[in-house]
Amino acid sequence: MLSEFKDFIAKGNVMDMAVGIIIGAAFTAIVSSLVGDLINPIIGLFMGGVDFTNQYIVLAGDVAAGTSLEAAREAGANVFAWGSFIMAIINFLIIAFVVFMLVRYVNKVKDATSKAEEAAPEEPAGPTEVELLQEIRDALAKG
Structure with missing residues (x-):
């Protein structure tokens, strides 16, 4: 194992x-x-x-009006924190958009790099080994 x-x-x-x-x-x-x-x-x-983070509804417990969400939770109140949920959704959408833009940029760079590699002209092939040996043979035969 x-x-x-x-x-x-x-x-x-x-x-x-x-x-x-x-x-x-x-x-x-x-x-x-x-x-x-x-x-x-x-x-x-x-x-x-506008910040929805401290928007909530008290379901059970006594909380003074205007108390922050964190203070209400610390006081032991049962709260329906709808504002935090909305802010989490907004943050998710912003983060998703930022990640989308980064991925889009990386893909453009990758595409440009691959196109540059494809467009690079190949060097002309030089004479083969056999052709060089034949040239040497012919030069020696003449000389």
Whole structure:
């Protein structure tokens, strides 16, 4: 069983997957920062500072009006946090769009690279070894 596990881990696609997961985790932090720190504030600026995060309905428990969602949860209230859900959907759409744009750019670069490789002119074939030997023979015969 241990040797089977070693064979499984040693396969190239498992290692590629591991690298992809690690890079994906790092990329997630970058995209989350892009959305949370750059894009959402700009959207909030144009929408008049609209932020649904603290919008909720108290299902059970006593919470004073105007209390933040986090404070309501800490107070033990049962809340229906519809605003957080809407913000999660908005963030997902923004992240999906950013990833789409990145993939689109990478595909354009890949296509341009493959077209450049295809368009590269092949060097003219030089004389073959047999042709060179024949030229040498003919030159020696004349000389």
